[in-house]
Amino acid sequence: MRIGYPCINRTLRCKADSAFRLSSYTEDRLILTVSSNLDCLEKILAFNSSKGILFFRITSDLVPFASHPVCKFDWQSHFKTRFSYIGNLIRAKKMRISMHPDQFTLINSVDRSIFARSVKELVYHAELLDLLGLDATAKVQIHVGGVYKDRPGSIQRFIERYGSLPEPVLRRLVIENDEKYPLSDCLAINRETGIPILFDKFHHEISNRGEGIPESIGLVSDTWDAGRDGLPMVDYSSQMTGERRGKHAFSLDERDFSTFLYSTRGYDFDVMLELKDKEESAMRALRVAFKDPRLVAI
DNA sequence: GGCAGTCAAGTACGC
């Protein structure tokens, strides 16, 4: 088990997700921004490694507009050495990496042009992880997509479109249960496609068909090929008290996390903490999990 | 230098 957090580090005074407006796009601006983002990514990874945080989600903004038609620049070749260097660092420290394209990436959109743009976006994510030299255990997670007032039809469209995705995307893509498509739907999609399921504990608590947390972890674990995909990934958050249902908590609820660790003790997986205070919660989670035999030691 | 409007992309929901 590795423990991690997504995209942003609040301790270090640097950002790996600096971006700029489309209207101010120039090749020079892109090079400057990506260069600075990569420097910061390296600093974050070094920080994480020193704290025993071995799981990290790299921001989709690392290369702004990478999948947009405005970007004609061969950033892949230009930054090849930098990517390779950072990838070596990740592998040397035995860190796990994921990425999460945002809500605009939709495999099952009824609009084919949205699907086409989504494929470009997925290819960008896969290329980035390829440039880092990471194997297929580095995953790209997405949601199943929209419902479009026809759940069975939208699931079927996902399955059909999935089959047409390029191989570099297929080897990394995983789906995540959410309010719209709970675990049972994801499992049905897995049976047709073989796509691994990333279990989101928080979304599962909001939308489920009565499956308990340990049972669910067991079910999703079977969708990951240990040799190729690595350990299952799990997104962890809890409800912010007194807020709208579905709002992520600001910080780790140590008691809830401790209960979660205990109840899932029969399974091994990597945990991504989706909490606002990022590395702060990750470091607290590591202290909570200190004696857990699953924890990967640094 | 500071302020406030605005920012690539989509869906779903409430009014």
Added chain:
DNA sequence: GCGTACTTGACTGCC
């Protein structure tokens, strides 16, 4: 049909 949440900051133009 429109505004807003999702999620959040920070870019950018303007004073």
